[in-house]
Amino acid sequence: MPISIRLDELLERRRMSLTELSGAVDITLANLSILKTGKARAIRFSTLEAICKALGCQPGDILVFADGQGD
Amino acid sequence: MLHATDRLTKTSRWVVRAARITNGVFLAAVLLGLLLSWIVPVQFAALLIQQPAKVDVRSACAGLRWLLVLGAAMAIAAEVLLAALAEMVASAAAGDPFVAVNARNLQTIGWALLALQVLDIPGALIAKFFPSLGSAAPDVTFSPAGWIAVLMVFVLSRVFATGSAMKDDLEGTV
Numbered sequence: 001m002p003i004s005i006r007l008d009e010l011l012e013r014r015r016m017s018l019t020e021l022s023g024a025v026d027i028t029l030a031n032l033s034i035l036k037t038g039k040a041r042a043i044r045f046s047t048l049e050a051i052c053k054a055l056g057c058q059p060g061d062i063l064v065f066a067d068g069q070g071d
Numbered sequence: 072m073l074h075a076t077d078r079l080t081k082t083s084r085w086v087v088r089a090a091r092i093t094n095g096v097f098l099a100a101v102l103l104g105l106l107l108s109w110i111v112p113v114q115f116a117a118l119l120i121q122q123p124a125k126v127d128v129r130s131a132c133a134g135l136r137w138l139l140v141l142g143a144a145m146a147i148a149a150e151v152l153l154a155a156l157a158e159m160v161a162s163a164a165a166g167d168p169f170v171a172v173n174a175r176n177l178q179t180i181g182w183a184l185l186a187l188q189v190l191d192i193p194g195a196l197i198a199k200f201f202p203s204l205g206s207a208a209p210d211v212t213f214s215p216a217g218w219i220a221v222l223m224v225f226v227l228s229r230v231f232a233t234g235s236a237m238k239d240d241l242e243g244t245v
Contacts, residue, residue, distance in 0.1 A: 031245045041243025 004064050007036045010055050025050035080164040087160055091153045098146035105139045108132065126203040134201025138209065141197065145190055152183035169231070169238045177228035184221045 011021060018036065022029045027047060034040050035047075048059050055061075108115045116132050155176040162168045191211050198208035 027245070034243075035245045039243075040245040041240060043245050047245050 002065055002067050004066060005035055005038055005040075006062055006064055007032075007051075010057060010061060014055055016055070021051070021054060024054040077164075080160060083160045084157075084164060087153055087157045091150065091157065094146055094149045094153060098143060098150070101139050101142040101146060105136065105143065108136050108139070126205065128203075130201055131203040131205075134197060134204040135207065137193075137197050137201070138204070138207065141190060141193055141209070145187060148183045148186040148190065152180050152187075155179040155183070169235045171232065171235045171239075174228050174232035174235055177224055177231050181221060181224040181228055184217070184224055188217050188221055 007018075011018065018032055019029055022032050025032075025047070027050065031040075035043065043063075048062065051057075051062060052059060104115075112132065116128050159168065159173050159176050162170060162173055191213075194209040195211040198204070198211060201208065
């Protein structure tokens, strides 16, 4: 999929673990892991909003469209 | 509510299991009867028709054979239906009924119900062409409810297919 998730980089920059983010956004670690590894098929606005709020970023910082990559 | 659902699926499981056993016994009896009608035709006729016979014994035996064939076909259709239903009940009991396989199960149930409806036609033909069967002849009456049930199950199968696809999508949503 040409859309990739930059959750890893954002977490690293903020020195935050996925478990900590999970607690902050009230989304299970399993679901966040699915999102982080790019296995998610869709993302809810509410999830995006919660992550943006917790990491102090914009949706565009999390989702990146890179045409010509992957399938 | 959950307990009521649990009870319902548990009861359904037992009902379907009992129905399958009964149907299996019926099918075995019908096949045995059919086999006996060829192996020992004289004893078979004597067992069924009291002497002195007031009816055409040969015609009655032929009619009975067709009746047994019809019974076997109906039992096979019922087994196909019950097997699919058992799978659906099991998935409901496991808490995950909205799966693509259940859409196919419903479709199978639809085809089995259709077969049972269509088998009314040979039933009526047997009653018409073998009057010597008397009260043993199948009493076939046209039932619109049966045909509507067939249609309903096929429509439900489509609903299930769409529902399970939507659920799959939802499962990948974070």
